[in-house]
Amino acid sequence: MKFLFDLFPVILFFIAFKAYDIYVATAVAIAATFAQIGWVWFRHRKVETMLWVSLVIIAIFGGATLILQDESFIKWKPSVLYWLFAVVLLLAHAIFKKNLIRIMMKEQIVLPEPIWARLNASWAAFFAMMGAINLYVAFNFSTETWVNFKLFGFMGLMLVFIVLQGLMLNRYMEDKEDNEA
Template identity: 80%
Template sequence: MKFLFDLFPVILFFITFKIYGIYAATAVAIGATFAQIGWVWFRHGKVDTMLWVSLVLIVVFGSATLILQDETFIKWKPSVLYWLFAAALLIAQAIFKKNFIRTMMKEQLTLPEPVWARVNASWAAFFAFMGAANLYVAFNYSTETWVNFKLFGFMGLMLVFVVLQGLMLSKYMATDEDKEA
């Protein structure tokens, strides 16, 4: 359910684009992200940093799109967000010796430190790739194709990556038999 909630602004962007076009969709995405943050704040009393970053980016790039009536800005937003994620993962690991992926997944997985480092690096590389893929589609295909890719392409790529990551990590996952022993 959280996955769908996280996609709330993207889904509304997609639907609005199909009916009213890029500028209305951009305005709806800005409003939906504010609503999303409001809901999270109301329910949990705090908002994750990633959601705040997403809000800042949608407001900055979305506002530029609306004010200048130039869809180029909104097309850059996903790339910048993905590249910030990649940079955060790499900088946290290299400078602060903090592995955000391990922090998020340590309850589900116990891995040797070198494996955690590879997992972190693979997520950073994946986010860097997603940013580049977004720009490739945004500036080599129609806006319609880009909007479809933004929803379905990103979800498909994420699913493939997560499955491949799961397969890679499966040898480290304890089975019920291991837990009983």
């Protein structure tokens, strides 16, 4: 359910684009992101940093799209967000010696330290690649194709990447019960 909630602004963007145009869809995505944050704040009295970052980026790039009536800005938004994720993962590890992937997943799986480092690097590389793919599709295909790819292509790539990560991690995962004995 959280997955669908996280996709809420993207899904509404897609629907608004299909019903109207890129500018209405952009305004809907901005409003949906504000609503999403409002709902999270109302329910938990805390909003994750990633959601705030997403709001700032959609407000800046979406706002520029609406004010300047130039769809190029909204097309850059996913790339900027993905590249920001990649940079944060790499800098947190290199400068602060914090593996953010490990911090997020340590309750679910136990892995040897070198594998955590590889996992962190692979997620950073994946996000960097996603940013590049977004720009390729955004500026080499129609806006319609880009919007479809933004929802379905990114979701498909993410699913394939997660499955591949799971297959790679399976051979390294330590049984939590073995560690607790």
